[in-house]
Each structure stands twice: as C-alpha cells, then as structure tokens.
Amino acid sequence: MKLYDAEWAPSPRRVRVYLAEKGIEVERVMVDLRSDEQRGDAYLAINARGAVPALELDDGEVICESAAICRYFEALQPDPPLFGTSPIEIARIESWTRRIENDGYTAVVYAFRNSRDAFKDRAASGKWPPIPQIPELATRGAIMWNAFVEGLDARLGETEWIAGGGYSFADITALVTIDFARATRLAVPEGDGNIARWHAAATARPSAAA
Template sequence: MKFYNSVGPNPHVVKMFMAEKGLEIPREEINLMAGENRQPPYVAKNPTGQMPALELDDGVVLSEITAICEYLDEKHPNPPLIGATPEERAVTRMWARRIDLNILEPMANGFRYSQGLALFQNRMRCIPQAADDLKAIAAEKLAWLDGQMAGKTWIVGDRFTLADILLYCFLQFGAQVGQPLDPANKNIAAWLERVKARPSAAAA
C-alpha cells in the first residue's frame, strides 16, 4: 500500500487513525499548497484531486477519509476504532456522520471561503459571502455536541473511535485558522485534553 500525504486536517485524520492502529504505511508527499493534488500524475489516481488517498496493493485507490479508515479498521481490527459489533459500528458511524456534516464541513468551507480564499478560489467554487454563516453553523453545532458530551469520556461513550479522531483533527485545524473552540464548551474542552494525551495525537 501507499499513502498519499499532504498538509491539512483530512490527512491528519488518517495518520492519527493509523497511529492508533500501530500501522506504518509507505508515504508519498503531495504538495497541496503548490496544487500538485490537482495535476497529473496524482489526478490519474484520484480524479477528485482531494487529499489524502490510499493506494492498495491491487491498484485500487481510496480517497475519502472515512472509507480509508473503515478499510483499515476491517483489515486490522484491533484495536477496533469503528466498532467490534454491528451495533457499535452503527453508533460510531452515526456520530461520525453528525460531526462530519454539521461541524467539519461548515468549518472547512468557512475557512476556504475566507482565510483560505486565495488558495482555493481557482480550485473550487467558493462563496465568500457564506463564510461567516458557515463558521457560525459549526460553532452552534459544537455547542450542541458539548451538551451531548455531558458525562461521556468519548463521543460515543466509553469507546475511543473514529468520531473522536475526526473532531480532534478538525478542532486542531480550526484553532489555526481563526475558528478556535469556544471555552464555554467545557465538556469538549475536557475531552480535547484527553485526546491530546493519547500518543496518536502527535501523529504527523
């Protein structure tokens, strides 16, 4: 296998996931800042031009971070980061979906349409007038999630999962691009410190 790596929160998710699994996969660095991910030869492997991607031994290329992580979880089930039973996997996927759609996507696009506009305006359709509202949506959903985290160690309960990795990597990203976590979200702030204490949090 080969992991196509770059800067950004999406590659960070997969690298942290791999670190939790103890996996070492050969990497090829793609210069996202220079737009290598939007040019040949990378787009021949991943026509969406997104980062990261995982090329399997048979030549199949996976390019969505949840698909990559689920594949790795099935190939290397211990420790389980999606779940060990159908019920556990369903709960993890439910929370990962909620976090992805309600927090990560508006946070990322809020950045792309504002601070990241110079980098992204020639790579995708950007809507600068939507940036502030998208950031507000992410903040509102984080406040909602904070309420849901009361009494929990991890997002799904007592299991550390992909849902935790997704949120952690994007909150780290948000803190660097003008979308820091509101300290009023005390449950998430405490959770964040627990995640930071995990060795995988240093994966790069």
C-alpha cells in the same frame, strides 16, 4: 501499498491518527499542497479528483476518502476496534462521525474556503472548474460552528468519549475538525469545559502527533 499524504491537511491527518491508534505502518508519499502538486498530471493519474489522501493498493486499485481508507484497514485489522463491535456501538460511532462531518467539518470548510484570498475561484477542494467564493457561506459556517460545539459540549458532559465507551473514530474525526477550526480562527468558547477536558485527553494520546 502507498498512502498519498499531506502534512497539514485535515483529511490526511485523520488517516494518520487512525493508523497510529491501530499500530499500522504504511509507506507514505507526500503531496505538496502548497505548490498544487495534487492538481498536477502525475497525481491526477492516481486520483482524478485531485484530493488527498489516497491509498494505492498493491494491485493498483486506489481508495480515496479518508473514512473509506480507515474502513479498509479496520476490515484488515479489527483490533483494537475503532468503529465499534456491537450493532449499537457501530451505530453510535457512525451517527456521531456523520454529525461531526456534516455539522462541524462542513462549517469549518465553509469558513475556510470562502474567506481566504488563496482560495479565490477555488471554494471547493479538489479538481473542479473555477468555483467562486461566497462570503455568505463563511458567515453560515461560523453560525453552524457555534451550534455544533454547543451540542458537542453537551454530549461530552454525558460521556468521556464522544460515542460512549472507548476512544473511537468519532473522536478522531472531532479532534481533526477542532484543530482545523482553530487554524481557521473558529474558536471553541471558553465556557465549553467539557470539550476542553476531552480535547486535552485526545491530544495527550500519542496518535494525535501523527
């Protein structure tokens, strides 16, 4: 199988961190986003959405979306578990992962895609007709981000890792999101010490460098 990857994009990084935690090695094919290789005919033949990552299986089937790729590997290799084992663990991890994606990651994408000249008429990732930027969405993203980190900091005042128990896919998702936000100049307020403690611990894991 082959994993179509990109160095600096957050979604491929989420898969890399997950695979590193699991100790799984997969052949990687790098896609150059800076030259728009993901929008070229060769890559579109693999993933018609023109987005990364994508996992091409040995039989030719392609799995897109970072969470779906990680779910696939979790089913192949359950240990160590990163999506939970008991019904309540699975539910907590799923709930926090979705909250981070919908409230945090979405906020960063709004701010990132709607405020940079490089994304003029490309306010959504992937292969779309021209989509104009909406400056108000960048403002919305900043408001959403502040509310998100406030809630996350409160949660991390109650538990070491986001979903309770051990390090999980929810923590991977949050790590990638917060690092992406920093690159977008959406900061975590200095007073949010619980996030700072958690982020230092997550970053210290060898998988964070994947």
